[in-house]
Amino acid sequence: MSNSIEQTLNDLLKYLLKSGKVSAVFSLRKINEGGSVDYGLITDIEKLVEIAPFHPLMPVNAGQLLGRFTPMKKPVAAVVRPCEYRAFVELAKREQGQMDNFLFITYSCGGVFKLKDNAEDKVKNKLDGYWKAVKNSEIPDDIRPTCKACEYIEPFDADIYVSLVGEENGKIYLNSEKAKNMLEDSEFNFKKDKFDPAILNELLKKRAVKKTELYASVDTSKTGLDGLIDIFGRCIGCHGCNAVCPICYCTLCDFESFNYDYNTPILEKELAEKGALRLPPDTLFFHLGRLSHMSFSCVGCGMCSDVCPALIPVAAVFKKTGEETAGMFAYVAGRKLDEDIPVMIYKEEEFPELGE
Amino acid sequence: MTDNIRKGTLLKTEEDMQKSILQFFQDAVEKKLFDAVMLPMKVPSGDSFAWIMIKDAAILKDAQPLAPIMPVNAATALKRYTRKGKGKFKIAALMKPCEIRATIELTKLNQVHLDDVTLFTYDCVGALPMQDYIADPEGVDGKFAKLLTDKNFNSKDVKPVCKICDKFSLSASDLHFAFSDKDILLISNSEKGEKLLTDLEWKADADLKKWQKYIDEKTNIRAKNKADTFKIVKGMAEGFDNLVETFSNCIGCHNCSSSCPICYCRQCYFDTSVAKPNSDVIMMRAEERGAASLPLDRIMFHTGRMAHMSLSCVSCGLCSDACPVNIPVAKIFSYVASQTQKTFGYSAGASVGDALPMKEYKLNELGELGKLVKSAEAQEGSNE
Numbered sequence: 235m236s237n238s239i240e241q242t243l244n245d246l247l248k249y250l251l252k253s254g255k256v257s258a259v260f261s262l263r264k265i266n267e268g269g270s271v272d273y274g275l276i277t278d279i280e281k282l283v284e285i286a287p288f289h290p291l292m293p294v295n296a297g298q299l300l301g302r303f304t305p306m307k308k309p310v311a312a313v314v315r316p317c318e319y320r321a322f323v324e325l326a327k328r329e330q331g332q333m334d335n336f337l338f339i340t341y342s343c344g345g346v347f348k349l350k351d352n353a354e355d356k357v358k359n360k361l362d363g364y365w366k367a368v369k370n371s372e373i374p375d376d377i378r379p380t381c382k383a384c385e386y387i388e389p390f391d392a393d394i395y396v397s398l399v400g401e402e403n404g405k406i407y408l409n410s411e412k413a414k415n416m417l418e419d420s421e422f423n424f425k426k427d428k429f430d431p432a433i434l435n436e437l438l439k440k441r442a443v444k445k446t447e448l449y450a451s452v453d454t455s456k457t458g459l460d461g462l463i464d465i466f467g468r469c470i471g472c473h474g475c476n477a478v479c480p481i482c483y484c485t486l487c488d489f490e491s492f493n494y495d496y497n498t499p500i501l502e503k504e505l506a507e508k509g510a511l512r513l514p515p516d517t518l519f520f521h522l523g524r525l526s527h528m529s530f531s532c533v534g535c536g537m538c539s540d541v542c543p544a545l546i547p548v549a550a551v552f553k554k555t556g557e558e559t560a561g562m563f564a565y566v567a568g569r570k571l572d573e574d575i576p577v578m579i580y581k582e583e584e585f586p587e588l589g590e
Numbered sequence: 591m592t593d594n595i596r597k598g599t600l601l602k603t604e605e606d607m608q609k610s611i612l613q614f615f616q617d618a619v620e621k622k623l624f625d626a627v628m629l630p631m632k633v634p635s636g637d638s639f640a641w642i643m644i645k646d647a648a649i650l651k652d653a654q655p656l657a658p659i660m661p662v663n664a665a666t667a668l669k670r671y672t673r674k675g676k677g678k679f680k681i682a683a684l685m686k687p688c689e690i691r692a693t694i695e696l697t698k699l700n701q702v703h704l705d706d707v708t709l710f711t712y713d714c715v716g717a718l719p720m721q722d723y724i725a726d727p728e729g730v731d732g733k734f735a736k737l738l739t740d741k742n743f744n745s746k747d748v749k750p751v752c753k754i755c756d757k758f759s760l761s762a763s764d765l766h767f768a769f770s771d772k773d774i775l776l777i778s779n780s781e782k783g784e785k786l787l788t789d790l791e792w793k794a795d796a797d798l799k800k801w802q803k804y805i806d807e808k809t810n811i812r813a814k815n816k817a818d819t820f821k822i823v824k825g826m827a828e829g830f831d832n833l834v835e836t837f838s839n840c841i842g843c844h845n846c847s848s849s850c851p852i853c854y855c856r857q858c859y860f861d862t863s864v865a866k867p868n869s870d871v872i873m874m875r876a877e878e879r880g881a882a883s884l885p886l887d888r889i890m891f892h893t894g895r896m897a898h899m900s901l902s903c904v905s906c907g908l909c910s911d912a913c914p915v916n917i918p919v920a921k922i923f924s925y926v927a928s929q930t931q932k933t934f935g936y937s938a939g940a941s942v943g944d945a946l947p948m949k950e951y952k953l954n955e956l957g958e959l960g961k962l963v964k965s966a967e968a969q970e971g972s973n974e
Contacts, residue, residue: 258876265883270838275872278880293841299884306869353839353916460634468638468724470661472912474845477861486857498677501643505626505679509646513628513667517640541843541914544638544661545724 239404257308261285287313292346297321298480301331311337317535320568321480324531330483341396344368345381371400371436380536380549383445400433452550468544475538481528489520532556597794598775611655625679630657641667658734660717663851665692672703684710687761691904691939692851701854712767714758716748743808751907751920754816759805770801823925839915842885846909852899860891903927
């Protein structure tokens with residue numbers, strides 16, 4: 235990636251912080267030479283040098299972090315990926331976050347590498363190739379499978395959009411009145427025109443192909459339950475997928491509650507009837523439950539697959555199911571704050587066959 | 591445990607060890623000594639194992655008593671069956687020694703109830719990494735079969751924490767399958783175990799000396815590995831800066847805690863709303879140092895977990911297996927556990943009879959603290 239766009243963004247954030255228009259900047263940072271990154275909430279201008287806003291790693295879905303500590307009482311500029319932004323929008327709809335006081339900066343994201351690859355020091359030498367691919371509207375090698383298949387990298391409602399895909403040097407667009415007002419006194423000379431999503435088309439076409447391949451790899455429409463057992467059978471029940479999911483906001487998941495702590499006679503009855511009982515129980519039930527609870531809002535960020543110790547393609551299954559369920563209602567998770575989550579509203583004219 | 595209960599009997603040996611042990615459980619169920627047996631079984635996709643409580647003889651024949659990997663600690667599985675207390679079925683459960691130790695700790699923590707359960711264990715060659723198995727089940731199956739045939743207790747291929755485990759043989763189970771040369775000896779290790787051998791009308795007359803000598807030799811090698819490893823781990827675990835560096839990649843997923851057999855809390859303190867401060871607190875934290883690292887308190891989570899569970903840590907290594915960013919959690923916790931357990935002269939899972947150190951207070955413990963209390967009392971007395 236060209237250093238200049240990162241420098242321009244840094245200058246912009248510096249201006250916002252210095253002028254007091256924001257009290258803090260939220261961004262990815264490099265925290266050591268080893269390539270570790272974290273999200274930082276930065277109040278000191280001197281510390282802005284540490285940020286790496288476009289670094290292709292996602293240690294946590296930022297939507298999850300931001301949702302947790304809102305309402306934010308002071309203005310904060312947050313640089314997040316489109317799927318992180320969308321996750322936050324979904325959380326806001328579910329009253330798990332408030333978007334007030336945030337200046338959202340998002341960008342056309344080339345995808346992120348797997349956390350494991352970074353831990354094994356395999357990312358450093360792939361960065362040059364990654365940025366070359368982004369510039370050329372190609373899919374970088376070795377990024378998360380769901381990133382390869384991601385079709386949602388437009389600005390949506392974010393305040394500022396940095397166009398990286400297909401750009402030689404990157405461009406910054408002010409996408410909201412809020413952003414324009416905040417920067418009207420500044421000396422920045424940002425493009426006045428609106429971002430034209432046509433520049434994403436070449437990449438999106440390639441990603442659509444990858445998506446078809448990805449979904450075919452987890453297609454259980456013909457195999458049904460057996461197919462699902464094949465996919466989730468090696469689950470160890472750590473519920474890491476749920477813990478890192480930005481949408482799974484429950485403080486205590488139902489599947490970890492007393493509801494699934496069966497009395498001994500119930501277990502014995504099941505054991506006697508079936509002849510055998512897998513322990514811990516409810517392995518597949520957990521995933522089906524989570525699918526029905528959150529797949530409408532799944533943003534396909536891929537955190538779940540990245541943390542799965544049993545290497546289950548969780549994200550592919552959830553993204554596919556999510557798009558199918560949400561698609562029935564022409565709903566796209568996180569697209570707009572004022573679009574209601576389909577399961578939260580009921581329209582009389584919906585599903586007439588059910589009504590009859 | 592008194593030595594006179596430790597009696598060995600020669601197990602009828604089939605063509606392989608797996609079959610011999612499975613045959614034992616099949617016979618025991620047929621003789622109605624047990625209603626069900628908890629054993630590992632391959633999952634339908636064939637690339638991992640799961641714990642199955644088996645009642646039906648037709649299903650039992652497909653179990654694989656000695657699993658090459660440990661996806662879930664058996665104590666976690668048994669907890670989910672026995673947590674609500676006594677039932678009407680008599681249960682046999684076969685597990686690795688570290689799983690027995692976790693079961694014993696969970697029993698003390700009131701999460702496992704052993705009234706209906708007879709515990710079996712065996713000499714453990716170690717577990718191979720689960721992700722290796724998922725990638726190549728047949729290859730790892732072959733590797734594991736060879737470890738068993740060779741009675742190789744010092745393999746380089748097992749999980750890092752298994753290489754340094756010096757408690758891989760006789761443990762607090764009721765019965766123990768000892769692997770001696772070409773034979774399998776069944777050793778009774780409790781009154782319950784001894785009674786079972788009596789019920790089976792088995793003569794407990796096998797000589798255990800040769801086996802004991804072999805295991806002792808292997809134990810010494812592992813103990814030396816452990817000492818060498820701990821020298822390195824000490825530098826990673828002690829001191830705040832070292833801890834920060836060691837855990838720098840932590841993403842706060844808490845997989846280590848949720849896969850830990852000892853961390854039984856339904857909801858970890860660090861997942862409660864108390865541990866998720868509001869924006870005022872986060873802003874204050876950021877302003878204190880110019881920036882705050884998020885999620886907050888990732889190191890505190892690990893030190894908190896150390897304080898909570900290291901006295902009961904059995905070094906099964908599941909935390910490391912579950913870590914998505916390759917932090918050597920198990921080695922760190924195993925080292926810390928060795929230190930905290932030494933402080934209290936406690937060995938996790940050694941016996942149900944040993945009280946959990948944090949659950950009892952001895953007057954002679956922590957002498958310097960006692961002195962402080964006394965001097966404070968004296969001070970108060972003189973003030974009056």
